Amino acid sequence: MERFGSAFAAWAAGGRAAAAAADAARELARSVGLRKIVLVEGDSDRAALEALALRLGRDLGSQGVSVVAMGGATSIGRFLGLLGPRGLDAEPAGLCDAAEEVFFRLALERAGLGPHPDRDALERRGFQVCVADLEDELIRALGPDGVEQVLTAQGDLRSFRTFQKQPAQRERPVGRQLRRFLGTTSGRKIHYGRALVEELDLGRVPQPLLRLLNGL
Structure with a gap:
């Protein structure tokens, strides 16, 4: 399934x-x-999605499900265009940030999958929306103290404390500081997408993630 995801992404990228x-x-x-x-x-x-699936006892690959990172929400149209009878005959689902919701709605309509006038319609199609993004969902689910415990376990709490002292961060709520910190270093968001899910109370799974997995 890993090889399929790589080939699919290369196909969507176009070129030689x-x-x-x-x-x-x-x-x-x-x-x-x-x-x-x-x-x-x-x-x-x-x-994050694959880590949560494993915690919930789901092996997505063995169930015929591939999770593909598109490299940005604006690529959704290219990927959807490769599905259907003339491409890969597979049903799409997805996850997006609230700010990118409009790209997903328009792309689904252009791909001939029908109009989605509101978020409820989008979610019924299998595309869930994070508010504001996945990191924000996980931070709220764990709580700032819970996220700081994960940072401590990963050896990053001191770096976060230094980050909090930056002039641009001092007046921000801790949740926003944490969200920004997770995106400051290459690879950190990927690492913590997995690490935060591994510490998540399964009774407090963010609803967009839970709805997405339940629909697969």
Whole structure:
């Protein structure tokens, strides 16, 4: 399934390698029994979703589900265009930030999947919306103290305390400071997407993630 996701992303990217990537994606889709593709904005979303699935006893790959990071919400149209009878005959689902919701609605309509005039319609289609983003959802679910405990376990609390002293951060609520801190270093969002989910009380799973997994 990992190889399929890479081939699918290369196909969507276009260019010289697209034709070979398309052939590889189609062949891999058949071999893994692909039935659903979950489109997420970035690798941190993918890491969090896959980690949560494992905690809930779900092996998405064995269930024919591939989670694909698109490299940004504005790519949604390209990926949706590769699904359906003339592409990969797999049903789409997805996760997006509130600010990117409009891109997903428009792309679904342009792909011939019908208009989605409001968030409820989008979610019924299988596309869930995080407010404001996945990191914000996880921070609220764990609470600032819970996130700081994770930072302590990962050896990053001292760096966070230094970050809090920056002039631009001093007046911000702790939740916003944490959200910004997670995006300040390359790879940190991916690492903590997984680490925060691993410490999450399963009775407090953010609703967008829970609805998405329940629909797969």
